[in-house]
Amino acid sequence: MFDVLASDHRRLRCELRQKVKFATSGVSPVTVGDDVMVTPIDETVGAIDKVLPRRTAFFRPAKLRESERQVIAANLDRLAVVGSVVSPPLKTGLIDRVVIAAQLGQLTPIIVINKVDLGSNGELAEVVRTYTSLGFPTLLVSAITGEGLELLREHLKDHRTIFAGHSGVGKSTLLNVLIPGLKQATSEVSSHSGRGKHRTTTIELFELPHGGLVVDSPGLKVMGLWELERDDVADYYPDFRLHAVDCRFQPCSHSHEPGCAVKIAVQEGKVSRFRHENYLAIRESLEIDL
Numbered sequence: 001m002f003d004v005l006a007s008d009h010r011r012l013r014c015e016l017r018q019k020v021k022f023a024t025s026g027v028s029p030v031t032v033g034d035d036v037m038v039t040p041i042d043e044t045v046g047a048i049d050k051v052l053p054r055r056t057a058f059f060r061p062a063k064l065r066e067s068e069r070q071v072i073a074a075n076l077d078r079l080a081v082v083g084s085v086v087s088p089p090l091k092t093g094l095i096d097r098v099v100i101a102a103q104l105g106q107l108t109p110i111i112v113i114n115k116v117d118l119g120s121n122g123e124l125a126e127v128v129r130t131y132t133s134l135g136f137p138t139l140l141v142s143a144i145t146g147e148g149l150e151l152l153r154e155h156l157k158d159h160r161t162i163f164a165g166h167s168g169v170g171k172s173t174l175l176n177v178l179i180p181g182l183k184q185a186t187s188e189v190s191s192h193s194g195r196g197k198h199r200t201t202t203i204e205l206f207e208l209p210h211g212g213l214v215v216d217s218p219g220l221k222v223m224g225l226w227e228l229e230r231d232d233v234a235d236y237y238p239d240f241r242l243h244a245v246d247c248r249f250q251p252c253s254h255s256h257e258p259g260c261a262v263k264i265a266v267q268e269g270k271v272s273r274f275r276h277e278n279y280l281a282i283r284e285s286l287e288i289d290l
C-alpha cells in the first residue's frame, strides 16, 4: 500500500492497480516522489491508475538483484547526505558514494554533519574544507541545540530533498525539529556497537511548513553505484583533475602507476587523503570494464 499526498494536502491510502505493476519492468514500479493518477474510492482510500514519467531518480543496484536498478526516490531535486561527528563516527566513504549517486540521478547534493554538540575533531575541519571547496554546501548542525538549522532550512525551502545516510546519524530527529508536529520514531545509537538501530523502515515524504518537501529514509548500510564504470569514477573527483594532467601515464587510474601526480598531490597535502582513499575503494568495488 502507498500513501498518496493529494493536491489538497490530504493523504490517501492507495493500492497499485495490477495493470500498473505489469506495465513497468524492474523493481520500482512506484516509489516515493512519483507523480501518480489516482481514483479515489472513498475519503481516505484510492487506487493508483498511472505513474507519470520521472524527472529525476535517486537509484542504486537492487539488493540481491544487482542487474536491476532500484529507484529509491523519484522527482526530487536535492539530496542531503547526513552524517554525524561521533556516535556513529563520520564516514566519508558513504558521503562520497551518496554524492556520486545524487549526481548520477540529477540531484544536487548537500552535506549535513549532525551532532556537533558532541564535539568535533581535527578531521572534521578538513572534511568541511574539502567538500566546501568542491562546491558542495557543507553544514554543521545539531538537532539537539538547534545550531546550523536556520541555514539548513534555507537550503531546503522550496526544494524536494531526500535525507540519506547511515542509521543513527539523526535524519528522523532533524526532520522532527524541522517540521513541527512530526513524530518520526527515533532510536538511540547502540552503546555496544556504536551503530544505529535501523529505526526508520519505510521511506516517506513530508511537507515543510514554509514550502518544499523532505523525504525520510531508512539508514543506508552501503550505497551501491548503478552503471558506474571503474574508469569513470575519477569524473566525480574534480579535486584530482588539476593534478591528473601531470601523471606520467595517460590515462592514469591514480592507483598503482608510478609517477602519479594525484598520489604526489596527496602526499604534499594538496588533495585530501580521505578523498583518494575513498576513490580507490569505490574503484575496487566496481566491476572491471570489459
Ligand SMILES: Nc1nc2c(ncn2[C@@H]2O[C@H](COP(=O)(O)OP(=O)(O)OP(=O)(O)O)[C@@H](O)[C@H]2O)c(=O)[nH]1
Binding pocket: 114, 115, 116, 117, 118, 141, 142, 143, 144, 145, 165, 166, 167, 168, 169, 170, 171, 172, 173, 174, 185, 186, 187, 188, 189, 196, 197, 198, 199, 200, 201, 217, 218, 219, 220
Ligand atoms: N547528541 C545528539 N544526538 C542526536 C542528535 N540528533 C539525533 N540524535 C540522537 O541520535 C539517535 C539516532 O537518531 P535518529 O533520528 O533515530 O537517527 P536516524 O538517522 O533517523 O536513524 P535510522 O532511522 O535508523 O536510519 C537518537 O538517539 C537521537 O536522539 C544531535 O544533534 N545531537
Ligand SMILES: [Mg+2]
Binding pocket: 171, 172, 173, 185, 186, 199, 200, 216, 217, 218, 219
Ligand atoms: Mg530514522
Ligand SMILES: [Zn+2]
Binding pocket: 244, 247, 252, 253, 254, 255, 257, 259, 260, 261, 262, 263
Ligand atoms: Zn595518476
